Amino acid sequence: MADIKVTVWNEFRHEKKNEQIGKLYPKGMHGAIAEGLKKAGGFTVRTATLDEPEHGLTQKVVDSTDVMLWWGHTAHGEVKDEIVQRVKTRVLEGMGLIVLHSGHFSKIFRALLGTNCSLKWREMGEKERIWVIEPSHPIAEGLGEYFELPHTEMYGERFDIPQPDRLVFVSWFQGGDVFRSGCCFERGHGRIFYFRPGHETYPVFYDENVRRVIANACRWAAPRIIKKDACPNVKEPLDPVPAEE
Amino acid sequence: MADIKVTVWNEFRHEKKNEQIGKLYPKGMHGAIAEGLKKAGGFTVRTATLDEPEHGLTQKVVDSTDVMLWWGHTAHGEVKDEIVQRVKTRVLEGMGLIVLHSGHFSKIFRALLGTNCSLKWREMGEKERIWVIEPSHPIAEGLGEYFELPHTEMYGERFDIPQPDRLVFVSWFQGGDVFRSGCCFERGHGRIFYFRPGHETYPVFYDENVRRVIANACRWAAPRIIKKDACPNVKEPLDPVPAEE
Amino acid sequence: MADIKVTVWNEFRHEKKNEQIGKLYPKGMHGAIAEGLKKAGGFTVRTATLDEPEHGLTQKVVDSTDVMLWWGHTAHGEVKDEIVQRVKTRVLEGMGLIVLHSGHFSKIFRALLGTNCSLKWREMGEKERIWVIEPSHPIAEGLGEYFELPHTEMYGERFDIPQPDRLVFVSWFQGGDVFRSGCCFERGHGRIFYFRPGHETYPVFYDENVRRVIANACRWAAPRIIKKDACPNVKEPLDPVPAEE
Amino acid sequence: MADIKVTVWNEFRHEKKNEQIGKLYPKGMHGAIAEGLKKAGGFTVRTATLDEPEHGLTQKVVDSTDVMLWWGHTAHGEVKDEIVQRVKTRVLEGMGLIVLHSGHFSKIFRALLGTNCSLKWREMGEKERIWVIEPSHPIAEGLGEYFELPHTEMYGERFDIPQPDRLVFVSWFQGGDVFRSGCCFERGHGRIFYFRPGHETYPVFYDENVRRVIANACRWAAPRIIKKDACPNVKEPLDPVPAEE
Numbered sequence: 001m002a003d004i005k006v007t008v009w010n011e012f013r014h015e016k017k018n019e020q021i022g023k024l025y026p027k028g029m030h031g032a033i034a035e036g037l038k039k040a041g042g043f044t045v046r047t048a049t050l051d052e053p054e055h056g057l058t059q060k061v062v063d064s065t066d067v068m069l070w071w072g073h074t075a076h077g078e079v080k081d082e083i084v085q086r087v088k089t090r091v092l093e094g095m096g097l098i099v100l101h102s103g104h105f106s107k108i109f110r111a112l113l114g115t116n117c118s119l120k121w122r123e124m125g126e127k128e129r130i131w132v133i134e135p136s137h138p139i140a141e142g143l144g145e146y147f148e149l150p151h152t153e154m155y156g157e158r159f160d161i162p163q164p165d166r167l168v169f170v171s172w173f174q175g176g177d178v179f180r181s182g183c184c185f186e187r188g189h190g191r192i193f194y195f196r197p198g199h200e201t202y203p204v205f206y207d208e209n210v211r212r213v214i215a216n217a218c219r220w221a222a223p224r225i226i227k228k229d230a231c232p233n234v235k236e237p238l239d240p241v242p243a244e245e
Numbered sequence: 246m247a248d249i250k251v252t253v254w255n256e257f258r259h260e261k262k263n264e265q266i267g268k269l270y271p272k273g274m275h276g277a278i279a280e281g282l283k284k285a286g287g288f289t290v291r292t293a294t295l296d297e298p299e300h301g302l303t304q305k306v307v308d309s310t311d312v313m314l315w316w317g318h319t320a321h322g323e324v325k326d327e328i329v330q331r332v333k334t335r336v337l338e339g340m341g342l343i344v345l346h347s348g349h350f351s352k353i354f355r356a357l358l359g360t361n362c363s364l365k366w367r368e369m370g371e372k373e374r375i376w377v378i379e380p381s382h383p384i385a386e387g388l389g390e391y392f393e394l395p396h397t398e399m400y401g402e403r404f405d406i407p408q409p410d411r412l413v414f415v416s417w418f419q420g421g422d423v424f425r426s427g428c429c430f431e432r433g434h435g436r437i438f439y440f441r442p443g444h445e446t447y448p449v450f451y452d453e454n455v456r457r458v459i460a461n462a463c464r465w466a467a468p469r470i471i472k473k474d475a476c477p478n479v480k481e482p483l484d485p486v487p488a489e490e
Numbered sequence: 491m492a493d494i495k496v497t498v499w500n501e502f503r504h505e506k507k508n509e510q511i512g513k514l515y516p517k518g519m520h521g522a523i524a525e526g527l528k529k530a531g532g533f534t535v536r537t538a539t540l541d542e543p544e545h546g547l548t549q550k551v552v553d554s555t556d557v558m559l560w561w562g563h564t565a566h567g568e569v570k571d572e573i574v575q576r577v578k579t580r581v582l583e584g585m586g587l588i589v590l591h592s593g594h595f596s597k598i599f600r601a602l603l604g605t606n607c608s609l610k611w612r613e614m615g616e617k618e619r620i621w622v623i624e625p626s627h628p629i630a631e632g633l634g635e636y637f638e639l640p641h642t643e644m645y646g647e648r649f650d651i652p653q654p655d656r657l658v659f660v661s662w663f664q665g666g667d668v669f670r671s672g673c674c675f676e677r678g679h680g681r682i683f684y685f686r687p688g689h690e691t692y693p694v695f696y697d698e699n700v701r702r703v704i705a706n707a708c709r710w711a712a713p714r715i716i717k718k719d720a721c722p723n724v725k726e727p728l729d730p731v732p733a734e735e
Numbered sequence: 736m737a738d739i740k741v742t743v744w745n746e747f748r749h750e751k752k753n754e755q756i757g758k759l760y761p762k763g764m765h766g767a768i769a770e771g772l773k774k775a776g777g778f779t780v781r782t783a784t785l786d787e788p789e790h791g792l793t794q795k796v797v798d799s800t801d802v803m804l805w806w807g808h809t810a811h812g813e814v815k816d817e818i819v820q821r822v823k824t825r826v827l828e829g830m831g832l833i834v835l836h837s838g839h840f841s842k843i844f845r846a847l848l849g850t851n852c853s854l855k856w857r858e859m860g861e862k863e864r865i866w867v868i869e870p871s872h873p874i875a876e877g878l879g880e881y882f883e884l885p886h887t888e889m890y891g892e893r894f895d896i897p898q899p900d901r902l903v904f905v906s907w908f909q910g911g912d913v914f915r916s917g918c919c920f921e922r923g924h925g926r927i928f929y930f931r932p933g934h935e936t937y938p939v940f941y942d943e944n945v946r947r948v949i950a951n952a953c954r955w956a957a958p959r960i961i962k963k964d965a966c967p968n969v970k971e972p973l974d975p976v977p978a979e980e
Contacts, residue, residue: 092361177483376891381717418907614972719895723857729909
C-alpha cells in the first residue's frame with residue numbers, strides 16, 4: 001500500500017514568540033506532529049506554515065495532499081480567504097482534514113461546518129481524561145478505555161458544532177467540565193476529524209496516545225475517492241418522459 | 246399562542262423579466278407563498294426581495310423574524326456577503342430557515358452547510374412524485390403516502406449536502422431519477438429545512454400539498470430559543486483544581 | 491390543548507423491601523414522578539407496577555397511553571415477554587417512551603434499541619453534574635448550562651447503545667467518569683428518551699431539574715401520529731410497467 | 736492481509752421447491768453469492784442453510800465468522816430464537832452482518848434494529864435503478880452513478896427502520912416507487928448493511944454490480960475489534976470521591 005501523503009499545517013507563531021513554547025517545540029508543533037507520524041510509518045509527511053508564501057499551501061501542495069492537519073490559534077484572521085477556499089474545495093473533493101485543538105476557530109473548520117464552533121475554555125493546567133466512546137472506531141484503534149493528559153487547557157461544552165456523524169471521544173476535566181473531544185464529520189467526499197488536545201504550552205504532541213490518535217485519524221481520513229464538483233444538466237432522461245400536453 | 250413571524254425572501258427577477266412567469270405569479274413567488282401561509286393561519290407574514298435596500302433584510306427585519314423562507318436562482322451572486330452573514334448569525338442564534346428549490350445554490354444555504362450543494366438537473370416538465378419517508382415528522386403532518394407535481398424541473402442525485410439530520414421526503418422522477426427532496430438540518434440553535442419543489446415556470450406555490458409542507462416547516466422551524474454566540478473564558482472551575490507541581 | 495396521557499411504570503420492589511428507600515419514596519418512585527408531572531400541569535397521569543395483573547399494562551391501558559415512563563432494576567427478568575411486546579408495538583405505532591436510570595437494562599429498552607445497553611457503574615454517592623449539550627432541544631427547556639445531583643450512583647462509558655439521534659445531556663462524575671445521560675431515539679413512529687438520573691437510594695425524583703426534564707421529555711415524546719404497522723402488497727403500480735419480454 | 740472469513744447463510748427452500756428457481760440457482764443462492772465472493776478474492780467463504788443442524792450456525796461457525804450474509808424469506812419463523820441470539824451476540828461483539836432483500840423481515844435484522852422493518856412490495860418484474868448517493872462510501876467503490884436491474888420485485892417506502900447511520904443507495908422503480916436500498920448501521924461493535932436487491936426469481940446474484948456491492952460490503956463490515964459485552968462495577972474511582980457527610 002502506498003504511503004498516505006500528509007501535510008501538517010501549523011500557524012507557527014507561539015513557538016517563535018514565546019521562549020518557553022519555543023523550548024518545548026524547538027522544531028515547531030508541526031515538527032513534533034510530523035515526527036510522530038514518521039515514527040508510526042506509512043506516511044509521507046510535509047509541513048507548511050502561515051508565514052511561508054501562500055501559507056505553504058500552493059495549489060500543487062494541496063492537490064498532492066491526502067490528509068491535512070491544521071493547528072492555528074492566534075492568527076486565524078491572517079489566513080487568506082483564497083487559501084481557505086482552496087483547502088475547502090480539496091476537502092469536498094475527498095482530502096481528509098484533521099483539525100487540532102484551537103483550530104476549532106480556524107476559518108477552514110468554520111467554513112466546512114457552517115457553525116460558530118465556539119466553546120468554553122479555562123487555563124489552569126488541569127487534568128483531562130479522554131474517554132473512548134466508540135472502541136471499535138478506527139480512530140480508537142489500540143487505545144484503552146481512556147487516556148489522560150496530566151495538565152492541559154480546558155475546553156467545555158457547549159461546543160457549537162453540527163451533530164458529529166460519529167462521536168469517538170468525550171473528555172472529563174478535573175475542574176468539572178465535559179467536552180466532545182473526538183468528532184468525525186463527512187463533508188462532500190472528504191472526512192474531517194476534530195481532536196481537542198494540543199495546547200501549545202504542554203508537551204501534548206509528544207504524548208504516545210495523542211500521536212496514536214493522530215496517526216489513526218490520518219489513516220481513517222485518507223481519500224476513498226477524489227472527485228471534482230459538478231452540477232450537470234442531464235438533458236436526456238434515462239426513462240421516457242412524454243411530451244407535456 | 247402568538248403568531249410565528251415569517252419573512253418570505255424572494256429574488257423576484259424571473260417574474261419581472263419573463264412574461265409567462267409574471268403571469269403565473271403576478272405578485273411574485275413570495276406573494277404566492279405568503280398567501281398560502283396566511284390561509285394556513287398562525288403566521289404574521291412579511292416579504293423581502295433582492296432589489297430592495299439591504300435586500301429587504303435590515304438588521305431590524307432579521308432580528309424580528311422567527312422563520313425565513315429563501316427563494317433564489319439567477320442572482321445568487323448579487324446577494325451581499327454582509328447580508329448573508331447577518332442571516333447566518335440569526336439562524337445560528339435560533340431563527341428557522343426554509344430553503345426552496347434553486348435556493349440550494351444560495352450563499353446562505355452553502356454557508357450554513359459547508360458543502361457545494363450541487364446536484365443534477367433537467368428541464369423537461371416531467372412528473373415528480375414526492376414520497377413521505379417519515380410520516381410522523383411534523384413537516385409531513387396531514388400528507389398522504391406521497392403527493393405529485395404533474396410537471397416540474399428534475400433535480401437528481403448526487404446532492405452534495407452533509408447527511409441530513411432527518412430525511413423526510415424522497416422524490417421519484419418520471420425520467421428515472423431520485424432526489425432527497427425534504428431534508429432537515431440543525432445548525433447552532435436554528436433549524437433548516439430544504440424543500441426541493443418550487444420551479445418558477447410551474448404553479449408549484451399554489452399547490453395545496455406544497456403549501457401544507459411550507460406551513461408545517463415554518464411551524465417546525467420556529468425558534469425554541471434565541472441565544473447569542475459566545476466563547477467564554479470561565480476562569481473559576483466548578484470543582485477544585487490543585488495547583489500544578 | 492388536551493392533556494398528554496402519561497403512564498408511569500415502576501417495578502416498585504425496592505420501596506417495599508428496603509426500609510430506607512420506603513421512607514424516601516412512601517408512595518413509590520412512581521408516586522413521586524407522577525406528583526412532579528401533576529405539578530407541571532398538562533398531563534393526565536396514571537401509574538402501573540410490576541406486581542399488578544399484567545404488570546398494570548393491560549391492552550386498554552397501553553392503547554390509551556401517549557407517553558410511558560419506565561423504571562426497573564432488580565426484576566427486569568420478571569416482566570413478561572408478552573407485555574414487553576405489547577409496549578414495543580405501541581411505541582413503534584407512535585407512543586412515547588421515557589426510560590429512567592436502571593431501566594437501561596429493561597427488556598423494553600433493549601428490544602427497541604437492539605443492543606446490550608450495558609455500561610459501567612459505581613455506588614459511592616458521588617456528585618454528578620449534568621451538562622446541557624443542546625440548549626435549544628425541547629427537553630432542555632428552562633434548564634441552565636448544567637445542573638447537579640450532590641450524591642448519586644455513577645454510570646460510565648462505554649454505554650452500549652446505537653448512536654443517539656440526538657444527544658442532549660452529558661454527565662460529569664466526581665470520580666472521573668463521563669456518560670451520555672440524555673439520549674433521544676426515534677423508532678417506528680415513536681420517540682424514546684433515555685435519562686440517566688434516578689437511583690432509588692437518593693431523592694432524585696424530588697429534584698426540580700429532574701422533574702423539569704421528565705415533564706419536558708413527556709411533551710417532546712407525545713405522539714405526532716398513531717399508525718398500525720403494515721407490509722402491503724401494492725399490486726397496481728402508480729406508473730405503467732410494460733410487460734416483461 | 737489475511738482473508739476475511741465469510742459465512743453465507745441462506746434459507747435454501749425456494750431453490751428446492753420451485754423448479755424455475757432451482758434451475759436459476761442450481762447451487763442455491765448461497766452458492767451464487769459464495770462464487771461471487773471467491774471471484775472477487777480476499778475472502779474465505781463458507782455457506783450455511785436453514786435445514787442443517789443448528790441451521791449450520793454452530794457456536795464454532797459463528798465464532799469463526801468475520802462477516803455473515805443473510806438471505807431468508809419464506810421461513811423466517813423457523814429460525815430458532817437461540818440461534819438468532821447467538822448471531823446477535825456475535826454482531827454486537829464485532830462481526831459484520833449483510834442482510835439481503837427479503838431478509839428485511841428476518842428475526843436477526845428485526846432484533847438488531849428494534850423496528851418492524853416492514854415495507855411496500857409488488858411483483859411485476861419491473862425495472863430498478865439503484866442510485867449511488869454516497870460515491871465515496873467504501874460500499875460504492877467501483878460503481879458508476881447508478882446501476883440497473885432490468886426485472887425485479889419492487890420494495891417501496893415507507894421502510895420501517897431506524898434512520899440509517901449512512902444511506903448509500905436509493906432505488907428508483909419503474910412503477911413509481913422509491914426505496915432506501917443500501918443502508919448502513921452500527922450496533923455494538925458490529926457493522927450491519929442492508930442491501931435490497933436479491934429476489935429469488937431473477938438472476939440478481941449473478942449480476943456484476945450486485946456482486947461488487949456484496950464484496951465491498953463484506954470488506955466494509957469486517958470486524959475492527961471483537962469484544963465481549965460486560966457491565967462492570969468499577970469500585971475504585973479514578974479521582975478522589977470525598978465521603979458523604
